[in-house]
Amino acid sequence: MDDHNTTPWSRRLFLQQGATLASLVATTPLFIEQTARGMMLPLGSLVTSQAGVPEDRVFVVVQLGGGNDGLNSVVPYGSSEYYNLRPGLALQAPGRGEDAALELDGVQGIGLHPSLRGLKELMDEGSAGIVQGVGYPNPNRSHFSSMDIWHSADTNGKSDGWLGRYFDNTCDGTPNPEAGIAIGRQAPLAMQGRTQMPVSFERSELFRWMGTDLDQNLESPYETIAKTPHAGMVAEEESQAAFLKRTTLDARISSDRVRKAVGVSPLVTYPNSNLANQLRMVAAMIRAELQTRVYYVTLSGFDTHANQATQHARLLEQVGDSLLAFQRDIQAQGNQGRVLTMVFSEFGRRVAQNGSSGTDHGTAAPTYFIGDMVHPGVHGTHPSMSKLDQGDLVHTIDFRTLYASVLEDWMGADSSGILKGNWKTVPLIKT
Amino acid sequence: MGTTSMKKVKDRDFNYWKAQHLLNRAGFGGTPGNILALRNMGPEDAVDYLIDYRDVETEAVLPDNFDSNIMKPRSGNERQRFNQARQQGNETALEEFRKQRQERQRIDRRQMANIQTWWLERMIETPRPFQEKMTLFWHGHFAAAYRPIEDSYHLFLQNQLFRSNAVGNFKDDLVHGIIRDPAMIKYLNNNQNNKNSPNENLARELMELFTLGEGRGYGEQDIKQGARTLTGYTYRDDEFQYLSNNHDDGLKSIFGKSGRWDGHDFVEMIFTRPSASQFICEKLYRYFVNDSPNGFTREQQSVIRKMAAKLKSSKWELKPVLRQLFLSEHFYDEDNVGAVIKSPVQLVIQAIRSLRTPTRNLPKLNEACALMGQSIFHPPSVKGWEGGRKWINTSTLFIRQNILLYLLTGRDEGSRAWDRGGSTEYDATHLVQHLEDIEGSSTVQDGIVYLLRFAHPVAAPDGKRIDEWVEYVNNRGGRFDNTTLINILALITAAPEYQLS
Numbered sequence: 001m002d003d004h005n006t007t008p009w010s011r012r013l014f015l016q017q018g019a020t021l022a023s024l025v026a027t028t029p030l031f032i033e034q035t036a037r038g039m040m041l042p043l044g045s046l047v048t049s050q051a052g053v054p055e056d057r058v059f060v061v062v063q064l065g066g067g068n069d070g071l072n073s074v075v076p077y078g079s080s081e082y083y084n085l086r087p088g089l090a091l092q093a094p095g096r097g098e099d100a101a102l103e104l105d106g107v108q109g110i111g112l113h114p115s116l117r118g119l120k121e122l123m124d125e126g127s128a129g130i131v132q133g134v135g136y137p138n139p140n141r142s143h144f145s146s147m148d149i150w151h152s153a154d155t156n157g158k159s160d161g162w163l164g165r166y167f168d169n170t171c172d173g174t175p176n177p178e179a180g181i182a183i184g185r186q187a188p189l190a191m192q193g194r195t196q197m198p199v200s201f202e203r204s205e206l207f208r209w210m211g212t213d214l215d216q217n218l219e220s221p222y223e224t225i226a227k228t229p230h231a232g233m234v235a236e237e238e239s240q241a242a243f244l245k246r247t248t249l250d251a252r253i254s255s256d257r258v259r260k261a262v263g264v265s266p267l268v269t270y271p272n273s274n275l276a277n278q279l280r281m282v283a284a285m286i287r288a289e290l291q292t293r294v295y296y297v298t299l300s301g302f303d304t305h306a307n308q309a310t311q312h313a314r315l316l317e318q319v320g321d322s323l324l325a326f327q328r329d330i331q332a333q334g335n336q337g338r339v340l341t342m343v344f345s346e347f348g349r350r351v352a353q354n355g356s357s358g359t360d361h362g363t364a365a366p367t368y369f370i371g372d373m374v375h376p377g378v379h380g381t382h383p384s385m386s387k388l389d390q391g392d393l394v395h396t397i398d399f400r401t402l403y404a405s406v407l408e409d410w411m412g413a414d415s416s417g418i419l420k421g422n423w424k425t426v427p428l429i430k431t
Numbered sequence: 432m433g434t435t436s437m438k439k440v441k442d443r444d445f446n447y448w449k450a451q452h453l454l455n456r457a458g459f460g461g462t463p464g465n466i467l468a469l470r471n472m473g474p475e476d477a478v479d480y481l482i483d484y485r486d487v488e489t490e491a492v493l494p495d496n497f498d499s500n501i502m503k504p505r506s507g508n509e510r511q512r513f514n515q516a517r518q519q520g521n522e523t524a525l526e527e528f529r530k531q532r533q534e535r536q537r538i539d540r541r542q543m544a545n546i547q548t549w550w551l552e553r554m555i556e557t558p559r560p561f562q563e564k565m566t567l568f569w570h571g572h573f574a575a576a577y578r579p580i581e582d583s584y585h586l587f588l589q590n591q592l593f594r595s596n597a598v599g600n601f602k603d604d605l606v607h608g609i610i611r612d613p614a615m616i617k618y619l620n621n622n623q624n625n626k627n628s629p630n631e632n633l634a635r636e637l638m639e640l641f642t643l644g645e646g647r648g649y650g651e652q653d654i655k656q657g658a659r660t661l662t663g664y665t666y667r668d669d670e671f672q673y674l675s676n677n678h679d680d681g682l683k684s685i686f687g688k689s690g691r692w693d694g695h696d697f698v699e700m701i702f703t704r705p706s707a708s709q710f711i712c713e714k715l716y717r718y719f720v721n722d723s724p725n726g727f728t729r730e731q732q733s734v735i736r737k738m739a740a741k742l743k744s745s746k747w748e749l750k751p752v753l754r755q756l757f758l759s760e761h762f763y764d765e766d767n768v769g770a771v772i773k774s775p776v777q778l779v780i781q782a783i784r785s786l787r788t789p790t791r792n793l794p795k796l797n798e799a800c801a802l803m804g805q806s807i808f809h810p811p812s813v814k815g816w817e818g819g820r821k822w823i824n825t826s827t828l829f830i831r832q833n834i835l836l837y838l839l840t841g842r843d844e845g846s847r848a849w850d851r852g853g854s855t856e857y858d859a860t861h862l863v864q865h866l867e868d869i870e871g872s873s874t875v876q877d878g879i880v881y882l883l884r885f886a887h888p889v890a891a892p893d894g895k896r897i898d899e900w901v902e903y904v905n906n907r908g909g910r911f912d913n914t915t916l917i918n919i920l921a922l923i924t925a926a927p928e929y930q931l932s
Contacts, residue, residue: 144578158579158812177825186802187826192811197804197824209832211921214840217906218918221899225926240722240770241889243820244927251825354526391522 060295060341066303070348070365075101078109081385085352107378115313118320126376133383135364135395146346151190153419164193165418177250182296183278204262208255261288267332275299276322283329306356336372343368364395373430433766435730437759445474449763455932456719457481458560460785463865478757484559501539502582543583548793554780565597573609574815575618577808585614602702602747613666622665626679634658642701644710656683660697708739721770722819769888769931775803788838788857799834803827835924859916875904887928
């Protein structure tokens with residue numbers, strides 16, 4: 001791993017930065033502490049581990065939990081089977097009334113759900129790409145198992161997370177406490193590595209010790225609990241107590257930094273929704289130049305077994321509008337060249353509708369990429385609508401191909417170790 | 432340099448703090464009253480009381496504590512109707528089957544959550560803390576996770592296997608038991624291991640993770656051949672089943688010998704390897720004595736070798752090894768006090784058992800353990816939890832601090848304004864009632880020092896911290912009323928040292 005020593009989260013650099021911060025926090029008033037934060041090396045100035053790939057790139061994952069219906073998100077209106085198998089749910093071809101699919105420029109037979117107006121706007125301006133028919137062999141139709149497979153990039157689903165392994169492979173032992181940030185109660189498996197664990201919080205105001213809510217006067221004695229003569233310098237064989245004190249200090253610094261970043265008003269107006277709120281926090285943290293390379297947000301509720309139409313439309317509207325606001329915010333910040341967003345779900349849904357005007361668990365589905373560096377348009381081959389496997393679509397591209405492309409062409413990492421195999425990349429990112 | 436002596440700790444050295452150390456490690460800590468009782472027994476009786484718990488009455492665990500039928504396989508009749516529907520492409524009937532299955536899975540997940548909280552409650556309430564502490568050890572050692580198993584009752588049975596044999600025979604009860612355990616067979620795919628298409632998963636983990644340690648005295652060939660001995664080892668309903676038709680009864684060559692071996696023989700052969708006694712003692716050492724985050728020192732290795740020798744000479748009986756360990760001078764050496772980072776479960780259970788906070792809400796505690804990285808019955812992999820420093824990161828630290836606030840006050844993130852008066856049903860005053868017995872004094876300063884020492888396993892509390900906290904108490908009237916005490920405990924439990932045991 002010696003050749004990775006110059007990455008921003010190498011032990012040496014991290015320790016230098018961490019030590020400066022830690023020792024200052026322990027002894028100096030707040031205003032100097034804030035200056036210390038300002039002194040941290042700007043991300044862009046750091047050397048990269050792979051030629052041609054800047055180190056300041058950020059990857060944002062949006063997880064749609066429950067199994068988003070791919071066929072009613074990216075609509076194959078050119079297929080007669082689509083209308084035969086979904087008499088009550090199929091969306092009309094563009095131009096056929098208000099609820100018809102939205103047309104995509106230069107694309108025949110494939111349109112977007114009418115509620116995905118935000119995504120269409122991004123497609124039209126060339127800052128979004130859709131990959132069709134994404135899946136894996138022997139698809140698992142259990143939410144949990146299939147989600148584990150996507151998170152671990154391992155069809156046994158018994159491994160650690162693919163992004164966690166990315167961090168493990170690029171840091172040399174000392175994890176950067178903020179390399180990955182997940183919004184939500186529990187850290188997603190995808191972000192969990194052997195040494196690296198992400199920061200996770202549901203609401204930034206809860207990412208702190210809450211004891212001062214009991215009595216404000218506890219603030220000052222709490223301040224001193226992590227103070228120690230050894231804080232800052234990390235000995236090779238530091239004691240358990242010194243390790244805990246250092247991490248307590250890291251947590252305090254992270255907490256301050258995250259809450260300060262998130263407290264700043266965004267540059268654009270976001271819709272009032274769960275996903276928009278999460279993405280607003282992510283954009284704020286990107287703007288504050290946290291040393292975070294991966295952010296993870298989640299929206300659930302896509303398990304539309306019954307009366308799908310209304311529920312699905314509402315969810316997709318939330319997705320499209322939130323993604324649009326997020327991208328506009330990133331553009332207003334001038335960060336559009338360094339942020340890539342991926343939207344995925346653990347599986348798509350069965351081609352035929354069920355007896356309750358809904359759809360059951362299925363297999364392959366589209367994955368979405370947003371960012372100025374994305375090759376725009378609709379990519380790959382739509383799965384056959386006539387040659388189904390037990391009523392389900394057969395995937396045309398393996399999701400690990402997309403992971404490999406993100407790792408190699410966006411993060412500048414060697415994907416074979418992280419994905420435990422050689423996956424060919426596809427031209428997803430402009431290089 | 433600490434002592435590596437396995438000689439018995441002297442009676443006169445077994446003071447209040449050593450008794451507390453024993454109770455923290457061989458259990459989940461205790462109140463000042465518990466500690467005093469243990470100290471008064473003297474070391475040998477105290478250790479025997481904890482680890483030889485047969486005479487301590489406890490609530491029995493019964494097979495019908497939970498429903499064994501939720502995930503029962505389809506009956507022959509049902510299977511026939513299902514196959515028929517599939518052949519006929521009867522979507523309506525198939526959908527009905529799928530719905531039924533999803534409903535059963537939903538109910539089973541609920542039962543799994545109930546089993547989690549049932550076990551947490553048992554750890555909180557048990558008069559045999561060591562039995563539950565060992566059960567937790569075995570759960571992390573023979574780790575199996577609910578998701579791929581999808582049968583909560585099988586995990587309940589496995590949990591009971593660990594509990595009944597918590598300090599039994601490592602080889603005969605636990606390892607021979609685990610290769611016949613339905614949950615483990617399913618988890619490691621041994622139900623798919625048959626003579627025509629062997630599955631190596633169980634054979635591999637049996638050596639790598641359960642007995643010998645990775646690459647320690649076996650090779651890929653031994654895994655392949657070992658897998659053949661385990662063919663036909665499967666389960667039916669809730670019981671182990673040996674399918675002789677699926678078993679490969681040909682000659683196998685393992686560790687340079689050959690024979691027509693089955694799984695029983697395979698285990699017996701594994702236990703002839705040198706690291707069979709060494710590897711498990713390393714794990715016991717990490718669990719009970721010292722995390723050794725930088726690897727074992729030479730001194731620690733020598734202690735582990737003594738443990739391993741004892742395990743072998745006692746024919747794999749665990750109790751003699753643990754008895755020797757908990758009575759040894761080495762165990763009480765100051766290098767080993769505060770040398771273990773509490774697991775999330777230990778953190779929560781020990782807080783309740785030692786501070787005697789109310790249990791509050793078990794599902795909430797269960798969720799907190801999951802957020803801190805230890806969801807029982809959901810270990811991250813067959814490797815179990817790595818433990819030690821892996822428990823600690825910036826996110827889990829705040830959760831660790833805040834779950835203690837919740838136990839102390841009953842207030843959680845959901846409740847808006849925390850009651851400044853600290854109104855709570857928790858009575859913390861019992862913690863300082865014993866003060867006079869121990870220190871013979873009751874000034875604020877002594878109280879702070881005692882509480883710090885009680886909750887932090889470090890020899891000398893920090894002077895500046897004491898001054899500041901004494902000042903805090905003095906500003907509130909200079910006495911330990913319940914609210915002040917709870918606020919002080921909020922600080923004590925937020926301190927880095929509180930994560931140590």
